[in-house]
Amino acid sequence: MERRKLGRMGPDLPVVGMGTWKVLDVKGPELEGERHRVVQTALEAGIRVFDSSPMYGESERVLGSGLGPRRKDAFVATKIWAKAKGECERQIANALSYYGGRIDLYQVHNLSRIEEVLPRLQELKETGVVRRVGLTHWDPASFDSLALWMRKGNVDAVQLPLNALDRQAEERLLPLAEELGLGVLVMVPLGSGRLLSRPLPPPLERRFRDKGATTLAQALLKWVLSDPRVHVALPATSRPDRAAENAQAGSPPWFDAEDREALSAFLRHPT
Numbered sequence: 001m002e003r004r005k006l007g008r009m010g011p012d013l014p015v016v017g018m019g020t021w022k023v024l025d026v027k028g029p030e031l032e033g034e035r036h037r038v039v040q041t042a043l044e045a046g047i048r049v050f051d052s053s054p055m056y057g058e059s060e061r062v063l064g065s066g067l068g069p070r071r072k073d074a075f076v077a078t079k080i081w082a083k084a085k086g087e088c089e090r091q092i093a094n095a096l097s098y099y100g101g102r103i104d105l106y107q108v109h110n111l112s113r114i115e116e117v118l119p120r121l122q123e124l125k126e127t128g129v130v131r132r133v134g135l136t137h138w139d140p141a142s143f144d145s146l147a148l149w150m151r152k153g154n155v156d157a158v159q160l161p162l163n164a165l166d167r168q169a170e171e172r173l174l175p176l177a178e179e180l181g182l183g184v185l186v187m188v189p190l191g192s193g194r195l196l197s198r199p200l201p202p203p204l205e206r207r208f209r210d211k212g213a214t215t216l217a218q219a220l221l222k223w224v225l226s227d228p229r230v231h232v233a234l235p236a237t238s239r240p241d242r243a244a245e246n247a248q249a250g251s252p253p254w255f256d257a258e259d260r261e262a263l264s265a266f267l268r269h270p271t
Contacts, residue, residue: 016250017049025057039066045247064098079109157183221249
């Protein structure tokens with residue numbers, strides 16, 4: 001399958017991006033300065049896709065200030081999370097102020113108030129203020145609703161949860177995304193960190209090193225990106241060194257089916 005570009009993200013896909021949930025939700029010069037260094041290190045390492053949401057507290061604002069003059073080098077994916085009528089416009093105004101008056105991918109967060117929000121995002125896309133429109137949901141119990149809106153929503157991309165242990169979206173949503181030609185962004189590719197608790201056994205460590213994955217985190221990211229229906233993996237981190245490490249997983253060689261199954265089997269039965 002030929003992978004579609006999600007706008008201007010650099011020359012190749014797939015890519016490692018950066019999520020901002022929890023890690024950029026900080027206040028104060030010292031903490032914000034630390035997180036700015038994470039964003040800058042990610043950019044220097046080649047990460048271009050950054051995903052945020054007003055649901056993530058201060059993360060949208062901190063991401064915008066962290067990008068600073070390098071906003072032009074980034075593909076910013078953010079979201080509307082409107083819980084009340086009219087909240088949508090306030091969130092749009094804030095996001096545009098943070099990101100230089102444009103959003104590369106604007107997503108309806110968890111399908112929240114989608115019948116109100118999605119038409120508004122489509123309007124912004126027509127004006128050129130928004131380049132792409134997408135949908136997200138984290139909960140498999142809502143995958144049927146997400147699939148419905150993927151079909152009828154006239155959207156460009158979908159963001160869904162997927163990792164080597166939690167593969168429900170692989171069966172239920174990736175085939176539909178491929179059928180519709182949608183870009184796919186993956187949240188929680190590291191299982192929010194819980195998949196990193198045990199070291200790889202030496203045979204797997206050697207096997208994955210030959211594929212360019214020298215750490216478990218890199219192996220988990222390569223597992224996601226080796227599916228040709230996936231475009232972007234979005235691990236989150238508050239550490240500059242981890243941002244650089246994650247970025248290195250975004251290039252071939254990719255895992256084959258046996259590599260992917262070996263990593264999933266280890267996570268299912270780690271002892």
